[in-house]
Amino acid sequence: MKNVQTYNRTLRFLSTTIVLALLLFINNWSTTAATISLDITNPVCVQARSDTGTCYIKAFDISANGSGGSFSQLSVYVNGKLRLNMQGFFESSAYLNADMIGTGLAVACGMPNASGDPAFGNIYTLSVTASMTDGANTWGSAQVRCPYYDGKVFLPNVRR
Amino acid sequence: MKERIVLLSVLILLLAGLFILSSRPVTAQDDQPPTPSAPIETMGENTRELESISPNALVGFIGTSNPYCYQPDPARDECYINIRYMQATDNGTTSPYLYTLEVRLDGKLRYQSSVFFENSIYYNYDMIPDGLKVTCGSPNQGGAGVDFGKVYSLAIQAKSGDGTNMGGNYAGVRCPAYVP
The missing domain is CATH 2.60.40 (Immunoglobulin-like)
Incomplete structure (x- = not known):
């Protein structure tokens, strides 16, 4: 039971990290307009x-x-x-x-x-x-x- | 489970790498002409080319800055075209060697400069005090909008002693309109 909880927590953490990294990447990609x-x-x-x-x-x-x-x-x-x-x-x-x-x-x-x-x-x-x-x-x-x-x-x- | 964690970690590392690469600060090198790997470049109405790659030709594109056209007196259909500076450089080790730098407006030769036991030719705007005189043209004559008159094709070419083209810069220069 404890193993399953740890697994789920790790999975949630990793998914959140991936989404954040993707958001940062997309945001950085689209803010290269000239000034x-x-x-x-x-x-x-x-x-x-x-x-x-x-x-x-x-x-x-x-x-x-x-x-x-x-x-x-x-x-x-x-x-x-x-x-x-x-x-x-x-x-x-x-x-x-x-x-x-x-x-x-x-x-x-x-x-x-x-x-x-x-x-x-x-x-x-x-x-x-x-x-x-x-x-x-x-x-x-x-x-x-x-x-x-x-x-x-x-x-x-x-x-x- | 371990395999999944390893897989996800690899994915995170890949994404982090992409992020770091995309956020790399822009350096001065990014603005440098990417010679000699790209002998022809086009940006809008501007084109620059090298006929060959150094050391067989120029060491890079002909440096050209800020071509401009101005109308000193709005009551006259007289404009002047000039260039802030330009420079062509040959490394001087392999033929063909740079011999002359020519400036043409709408195909007409208006300026030429030669080397004298040297490898480069430099031009500064004050070498033609007012610039090259042209007609301004009527509003939108060149199709650039009502503020503009004629659009002149500017060709800057570096040539060797036998007239072989070694490289060229080509631009359209828009002049103010003459409104009588």
């Missing part, structure tokens, strides 16, 4: 020449890091308009620094107080999205204030 993080450093707007109404938006750097080797794309939008698309090529991350886009993304500086602040011209929304091939994605957004353009034109001082 992704995004970092935007120092978005800027610069009016390189004060005699024009063209300003340039860029960031010191923008980076996205994924957990696997299947990075898909990083997209940069200014006021909702796609301006840059960077893709992964069998890699896990994307990195964009200010030098990689020449002078930057051209925008209109705007007149003084164009956005409600007399010290600035237009304000733009710089948005960045990044995604992995399995659909994991992230995004970030920043308001960028541009110097104003007061319409002054500097004519060269030329003598006849």
Whole structure:
């Protein structure tokens, strides 16, 4: 009788262990989805020449890091308009620094107080999205204030 | 009874082994190109290939990072394609030897670099200051969605002195759309 009880107890213990091991295995198998993080450093707007109404938006750097080797794309939008698309090529991350886009993304500086602040011209929304091939994605957004353009034109001082 | 217990113990050990294997932490090696055992790999619209296995060819796939396309001025149908970096390396011991690295956009040669008594070729984005100029294209022209215009086929190929292809990377690069 005692032997039968011990046998049953051992059997129950072993069955429970097997079920738990199976559950852990299945759970671990299904939680390998990729993750992704995004970092935007120092978005800027610069009016390189004060005699024009063209300003340039860029960031010191923008980076996205994924957990696997299947990075898909990083997209940069200014006021909702796609301006840059960077893709992964069998890699896990994307990195964009200010030098990689020449002078930057051209925008209109705007007149003084164009956005409600007399010290600035237009304000733009710089948005960045990044995604992995399995659909994991992230995004970030920043308001960028541009110097104003007061319409002054500097004519060269030329003598006849 | 003993036999059953032994059988169940073996089963538990097998399951435990499977569990340990599946929970193995991902290491940096997992991201490395599995050269030279897999000379062709495809992921989405990206493909990379080696024509032969080292030491008869390159030591691995041509390293390529982050091809990109940007539109500096939204009022113009002008975009620029560039690549953060790329590198091709030959071990230099067995022919054919690496001689040139070529970049083509939609089949048109746009960049080539050669070796000079060396075994590798390296490119950095600032070697073409603004990038390779292309037209952006109208919304969804390349079928990638309304935010995108044209989709360009980018081919990066390493070749030997007699023009033999030693390896290549191929990708579709999506440009922002030009919206007049």
